[in-house]
Amino acid sequence: MKPAAFQYLCPRTLDEALQALALHGEQASVLAGGQSLMPMLSFRLLEPQWVIDINRLPGLDHIVHAANHVRLGALVRHAQLLESAVVATHLPLLAQAMPHIAHAAIRERGTLGGSLCLADPAAELPACMLALDARFALRSPHDQREVAAADFFQGLYQTALAPGELLCEVIIPVPAAGSAMVFEELSRRHGDYAMAGLAAWSHPASQRSRLVFLGCGDRPTRAPRAEALLNARTATPPFAQLRAAIDADLQPEADLQAQADTKRHMATVLLQRAWPHL
Amino acid sequence: MTQPHWFPLSLRVNGLAVQALVEPRQHLADFLRDQLGLTGTHLGCEYGVCGACTVRVNGRIVRACLMLAAQAQNCEVQTIEGLDAQGNFQDLQQAFVQRNALQCGFCTPGMVMCASALLEQGGCPSRTEIRAHISGNYCRCTGYEAIVDAIELTAQSRAGIAKA
Numbered sequence: 001m002k003p004a005a006f007q008y009l010c011p012r013t014l015d016e017a018l019q020a021l022a023l024h025g026e027q028a029s030v031l032a033g034g035q036s037l038m039p040m041l042s043f044r045l046l047e048p049q050w051v052i053d054i055n056r057l058p059g060l061d062h063i064v065h066a067a068n069h070v071r072l073g074a075l076v077r078h079a080q081l082l083e084s085a086v087v088a089t090h091l092p093l094l095a096q097a098m099p100h101i102a103h104a105a106i107r108e109r110g111t112l113g114g115s116l117c118l119a120d121p122a123a124e125l126p127a128c129m130l131a132l133d134a135r136f137a138l139r140s141p142h143d144q145r146e147v148a149a150a151d152f153f154q155g156l157y158q159t160a161l162a163p164g165e166l167l168c169e170v171i172i173p174v175p176a177a178g179s180a181m182v183f184e185e186l187s188r189r190h191g192d193y194a195m196a197g198l199a200a201w202s203h204p205a206s207q208r209s210r211l212v213f214l215g216c217g218d219r220p221t222r223a224p225r226a227e228a229l230l231n232a233r234t235a236t237p238p239f240a241q242l243r244a245a246i247d248a249d250l251q252p253e254a255d256l257q258a259q260a261d262t263k264r265h266m267a268t269v270l271l272q273r274a275w276p277h278l
Numbered sequence: 279m280t281q282p283h284w285f286p287l288s289l290r291v292n293g294l295a296v297q298a299l300v301e302p303r304q305h306l307a308d309f310l311r312d313q314l315g316l317t318g319t320h321l322g323c324e325y326g327v328c329g330a331c332t333v334r335v336n337g338r339i340v341r342a343c344l345m346l347a348a349q350a351q352n353c354e355v356q357t358i359e360g361l362d363a364q365g366n367f368q369d370l371q372q373a374f375v376q377r378n379a380l381q382c383g384f385c386t387p388g389m390v391m392c393a394s395a396l397l398e399q400g401g402c403p404s405r406t407e408i409r410a411h412i413s414g415n416y417c418r419c420t421g422y423e424a425i426v427d428a429i430e431l432t433a434q435s436r437a438g439i440a441k442a
Contacts, residue, residue, distance in 0.1 A: 001324040007282045008302030008348050031346075038305070038344040039325035051302065053349060079338070103414025105329065105392065108338040109345065190413040 003041035010053045014168070017054055018141045022164045024050045030166065031055070032075060032114035035106050060113075060168060065090055072170045074113025082107060090174045093132060093181035093199060097124040100183070103191045113167045116152070119159045120193070122215035126153055127199040128183070129170065130220045131212040137169040138162075146171070153219040179203050182274040185214070186266050188257065195258045196266035202278040207231040209278065211271065216252040216263050223249035226271060236275040243268045285348040291316070292360025300347045307331040307342035309350075310357055318358035318387045322416070329415030332388040333357050339395045358387035367394055370432045379428035381419035388415050393429045402437050405430060 006029075011017040021028060029048035031037055032055065040046045054060070060075035065086045072081075081087050082098040101107060101115075101124050115125045116136065129136075129149040136147050138161060152160045161167065175181065185197030194215045202209035209230045211223045225245040229237060243264070252263040284299040291314060298313055307324075310316045310333070322328035324343045331342040334356040361367050370393060373379070380386040389412060396403060396411045403411070408429050409422070417425060 002308075003303040003305075005282050005301070005303055008285055008346070010348070010351070031349075034344050034346075034349075035326060035341075038346075041303070042305075042325050042343075051346075053346070055349060099410075103329070104395065104411055105332050105339040105341050105414055106326065106344075109340050190410055 001042050003038075004044055004047040006041075006048055006051045008051050008053065010056055012056055012058075014057055014059070014139065014166075015141070017052060017057055018139060018164075018166060020050070020052050021166060022141045024052070025163045028052050030117075032117075033077065033110040034114075035102070035110040036114065036118050036120070054166070063087065065174070068174050070172045070174060072112055072172065074111065074116075074167045074169060076112045078102070078107035078110045078112070078115075079104075081112065091132065091172060093175075093183055093201060094125075094128050096181065096183035097128050097199065100124055100185050100187070100194070100197075101191075106191075112170060116170070117159060117161060117167055119153050119155075119157050119219065121156060121217060121219050122193040122195075122197070124183070124185070124194070124197065124199070124214060127197065127212045127214040127220035129172070130222065131181075131199040131201045131210040132172050132175065133210075134170050134172045136167055137171060138165045139168045140165045156218040158219075175201060176203055176206075178205050180278045182277050184270045184274055186270065193257075196252075196263050196270060198267070198270040198274055200274050200278055202230060204233060204278075207233060213250060213267050213270075215255075215257075216250045216267050218253070221250060223267075223271075225249050230275070230278060236272060239268060239272060242271050242275075246271065285351075287347055287351055289350045289352060290354045292356060293363060302346065302348055304347045305343050306333070306335075306345045306347045306350055306355070309347035310342060310355070316357050316359050320384055320387055322384065327416070328385070328388075329392060329412075330385055330388040332391040332415065334391060334395070339392055356391075358391060361391065361394060367397075369435060370394065370397060370428070373428040373432045373435075374425075377424050377428040377431060379421060379424040381417075381421050385415060385417045385419075389417070389425055393425075393432075396429065397433055397436065400436075402433050402439065403430075408433075 028050040031053040060073040062073040064071045088095045134149045182200045185194035187194045197214040199212045246268045310319045320330035322330035326344045333342045
């Protein structure tokens with residue numbers, strides 16, 4: 001249960017970090033909060049030759065509200081998001097989701113960027129980002145680009161991040177006035193990964209919504225038929241009707257926690273619970 | 279690959295300046311236990327699940343098995359051995375004894391370190407809040423009820439509600 005040997009780099013500037021990443025490419029692992037990377041190193045699921053620790057990079061831990069957007073540095077810790085007045089005021093979906101993420105000591109170290117780049121399909125933050133239409137600012141030594149959350153998550157632990165690229169900032173448009181947001185999840189114990197979860201945003205006045213499920217596919221997954229039902233703004237439809245929409249929208253694989261059918265049932269329960277608040 | 283360069287680490291542990299050469303792959307818990315002999319930081323699972331290795335780094339609770347020793351460069355690390363140097367948590371330790379909140383004792387250092395952060399926030403957390411706060415710390419004797427009792431008693435005593 002000890003990691004294999006590696007060389008350790010702790011760059012002090014973004015340029016230095018990007019150069020090191022470009023140089024060592026796929027032989028390097030980026031160490032942010034380490035709350036998933038360290039176990040993977042210990043289990044030797046990963047044996048990088050280089051570990052590039054980005055924790056000392058300046059200017060990547062901001063939470064700023066400006067020009068109708070919230071900008072979050074990739075090194076913002078979960079505990080920071082949980083305590084942030086800006087997040088509580090402008091992004092209540094995130095504020096609702098944060099207490100579900102792991103445990104106090106994990107939230108002190110774990111980072112926003114780390115969670116997004118890991119792209120665990122049962123994680124809370126990727127689903128929230130998709131529901132909130134976030135954009136991710138990626139940097140490499142001579143380039144920078146923005147990728148929409150919808151394009152960033154590409155499968156089980158797969159993202160649009162190219163070798164040598166670093167996620168530096170997340171840009172989230174502040175939801176329109178009159179938006180409703182609900183985060184719900186079902187897990188076996190507090191802090192465990194969800195068996196199924198829902199990050200939901202709706203704007204009743206314009207009949208728009210985003211229903212994003214976690215733990216119900218190989219990536220955070222939108223449910224278009226359920227969204228269409230919600231956008232029709234009826235009273236909560238019968239369970240069977242919601243279930244039919246969920247069955248059409250989600251194709252979860254069974255995992256250690258639940259059968260596929262159980263997950264679809266749970267997703268429907270979550271949708272039914274959230275419905276009156278959307 | 280070439281032999282990794284050992285890392286010249288400089289930090290403060292329980293108020294004392296420490297300098298050491300560490301292997302990059304060594305995690306903070308192994309460093310504290312094997313190099314400094316501070317074996318109060320327990321290693322249960324070594325992948326961040328059990329919470330037995332909980333210490334405080336710059337005041338915040340962290341899993342010492344999920345942090346490289348090298349990452350503690352220039353940090354202030356507090357372990358169970360140094361928790362009570364100022365006598366700030368004698369009441370918590372006493373409450374653990376009084377409420378029989380330790381059985382085999384393996385999880386106790388992590389529990390106490392974790393609870394210390396909650397108690398520092400002040401106020402009187404509910405039993406539900408206490409349970410949520412220690413949800414990342416496993417007690418395999420399943421003595422949670424008594425542990426929650428001890429933390430609750432300490433919080434209430436500090437708020438002047440109960441007498442320890």
